[in-house]
Amino acid sequence: MSLAERDRLDRRTALVTGGSRGSGKAVVDRLRAMGADVWATARTMPEGYDRADRFIEADTSTTAGVEAVAARIAEAGALDILVHVVGGSSTPAGGFAVITEDQWLAELNLNLLGAVRLDRALLPAMIESGRGVVVHFGSIQRDMPLYDASLAYASAKAALRTYSKGLANELAPRGVRVNTISPGGIQTEAYENFVDTIADGNQMTREEARQHIFDSLGGVPLGRFASTEEIADLVGFLVSDRASAIVGAEYVIDGGTVPTV
Template identity: 55%
Template sequence: MTIRQTFAIDDQEFRGKRVLVTGGTKGAGEAIVRRLAAAGARVATTARSPDAGSPAELFVQADVATLDGAANVAAATIDGLGGIDIVIHSVGGSKSPGGGFAALSDRIWQDELNLNLLAAVRLDRLLVPEMIKQGSGAIVHVSSIQRRLPLHESTIAYAAAKAALSTYSKALSKELGPKGIRVNAVAPGWIHTTASEAMVKRLAAHAGSDEETARQGIMDALGGIPIGRPAWPQEVAELVAFVVSDRASAIHGAEYVIDGGTIPTV
């Protein structure tokens, strides 16, 4: 399966904008970094693994799921870019084993909350004061449709953390809107990434089945995807680019779903 879409990019749209994208070396995060850099933004990104050729201007190797990691990223971003205009919390994921709620230890729960909720909370706490000083900014929290369609077999903790992230994002928007800072969320469904394929492998191993059976099991649990495929990372990046752009200057406190029609209700 290969992506067919091509998108025209205005290479001046984000000229001079200082952007942080967390988790920007793989999947949707990497696509977001490439999209905004191509549009003229000065982009910083971060990941736990070493930089493998990101187009970002600044790379910080750190684990934003930890207090120290978040602090290091915030300080390096402000120092390296001279401030911050846009923050996109793309980092996230799940390493929970299959087996439902009983398979989730306290350690797994804490790890999922640290990565999928508290990383964003901590970085916002460190970076938002800079935005308040300048009276402008845009924040996007990348949530998930699993906050509404949790997969009980494999991602309970992840789904719960993303539900909390969406609620936190809405609350933050009410506080920051009057201060000139827009806050929105983007909720993808299944994205075709290496991480999603790794989850397929874990589920297959746990069930003693093959990957195609595990993949179909995820599709069945989601209720199917009407367009017949997962979203591509580049498609998620296009949505994020729109939400943080001046074209969306009246969009605030919203959550945009990009799931190929997976959620079956209004």
């Protein structure tokens, strides 16, 4: 197989969760550019979406949403690539004591159990075909939990990493590769809005607000967060034949934020 062929995903079918915006949209665009037939899923399809026939409106944090996605994908045949991007945190600030039972369950369903359920629904067909690639999106918060505002999210992502490693060990002999990407901050529209909020609330310039965010993380040596395109670059590599020997790995893409040797 030539070098160019190893970069291509022609005749492969992919599904990307959280594919309507941010990193998820960038991953969808990248896999399509590499030749894959890409399905995207999110709670709401963006207005004017150009591939409505390949979009599944569903909430994968619920069992009903997972069942809806699995039913649509089953009609298309076995997947070759599954990328779990969807995730997020909605718990209030204030530490562990303010996180309610319902909020814990919501964070676990969105950031851990949605992926577990979708894997359970879709991976048997991959195993039967003897090939496939799965990428789970974790977070550097599994190493650097921000206890004031996102402890439940960080805990769910830590569990997802452990689950991913065990799944990788189980499925590699059957031809299915599982790996994890753990981003730090990402330059998205939501991040830019957050910068504005910090700036307005503290009478700062936007640049001062960015530095305040970096300082709260203990610094970002690169001096910036990753772009969504850089996240998509890493996904494109991991699902391609260039990464055919990579199994059970975690790729941290955080500009050096996590202070490890």
